[in-house]
Amino acid sequence: KAGVTQTPRYLIKxxxxxxxxxxxxxxxxxxxxWYQQTPGQGLQFLFEYFSETQRNKGNFPGRFSGRQFxxxxxxxNVSTLELGDSALYLCASSLQGRDxxxxxxxxxxxxx
Amino acid sequence: LAKTxxxxxMDSYEGQEVNITCSHNNIATNDYITWYQQFPSQGxxxxxxxxxxxxxxxxxxxxxxxxxxxxxxxxxxxxxxxTAVYYCLxxxxxxxxxGAGTRLAVHP
Numbered sequence: 001k002a003g004v005t006q007t008p009r010y011l012i013k014x015x016x017x018x019x020x021x022x023x024x025x026x027x028x029x030x031x032x033x034w035y036q037q038t039p040g041q042g043l044q045f046l047f048e049y050f051s052e053t054q055r056n057k058g059n060f061p062g063r064f065s066g067r068q069f070x071x072x073x074x075x076x077n078v079s080t081l082e083l084g085d086s087a088l089y090l091c092a093s094s095l096q097g098r099d100x101x102x103x104x105x106x107x108x109x110x111x112x
Numbered sequence: 113l114a115k116t117x118x119x120x121x122m123d124s125y126e127g128q129e130v131n132i133t134c135s136h137n138n139i140a141t142n143d144y145i146t147w148y149q150q151f152p153s154q155g156x157x158x159x160x161x162x163x164x165x166x167x168x169x170x171x172x173x174x175x176x177x178x179x180x181x182x183x184x185x186x187x188x189x190x191x192x193x194x195t196a197v198y199y200c201l202x203x204x205x206x207x208x209x210x211g212a213g214t215r216l217a218v219h220p
Contacts (some may be wrong), residue, residue: 004155043156043199043210056208090155098144098203100181103155 004028004093004104012110017078021107025072025093031055032074033101035065046089049074050097058081078109085110116200116211123217130187132214134200137181145176145183146201150213156199159185188219 005024013019025032033056034046049068061101066076072093078085088108092101124130136145144163148156157201160167162174162183171195173186195218200211 042212045208045210048208058208092155100119100146100158100161101148101156102156103148105153106155 004091005103006089006091006107008107009105010108010110013081013110015019015080015081018077019047019081019109021076021078021089021091021109022077023074023093023104025091026102027066028101029093029095030072031094031097032068032072033094033097034074034076035090035092036060037090037106038086043090046076047070048097050058056099065069081111083111085109115208116202117198117210118177118198118214120212121215121217123219124190126191127189130190130194130216132185132187132198132216133182134211135182136200136202136209139180139202140204142204143180144203145174145180146203147172147174147185148199148201150197150199157175158179161197161203167191190216192218192220193216196205 007022031050033048036044047066048056052068063079068074088106090106092103094101141146146161147159150156160172162176164176174182182208197213197215199213202207202209
């Protein structure tokens with residue numbers, strides 16, 4: 001079966017702009033989680049969506065938001081971009097949320 | 113809030129057993145422990161998950177003592193392809209906390 005896909009794979013934005021990242025989970029998976037990965041902070045949990053509802057949230061400012069659609073696809077939005085938002089954004093899907101997560105290849109966001 | 117601590121790096125040789133320990137002193141009753149492997153330019157890949165005692169699958173074993181304040185990932189007979197970063201994750205109801213990762217280098 002097809003894996004988790006993320007689009008776009010690479011993105012360059014300037015400070016102050018906003019960005020939307022997309023994640024398509026594995027078919028049948030209802031849970032989608034988002035993570036930010038940077039060399040300095042490592043892997044940090046952003047939020048989890050399950051059946052179109054945000055179920056868990058990490059310690060990120062309100063500029064980071066997300067949503068999930070009825071087909072389980074998810075989007076993540078970052079508004080008013082800052083240089084420190086440059087990172088690899090990973091999406092992971094799972095059947096129920098606390099079981100094995102399957103990660104996508106990530107979207108590398110560069111903010112200049 | 114559970115915080116995890118794991119060694120920054122480890123070195124091993126092909127054919128050896130590697131044990132990576134993760135400390136999670138504030139683990140909550142309902143938290144699970146999961147380990148992931150990550151290669152450069154790829155997303156993490158699930159290795160094993162456990163709650164207590166010992167769990168074994170075809171690639172690794174996970175040892176969790178009774179107090180659950182730590183866990184040890186055991187990789188039997190590593191090969192060069194096991195060179196990667198290994199993450200310990202405490203999966204709580206409200207938070208998912210990744211460790212900083214252990215960079216394992218396997219030498220010939």
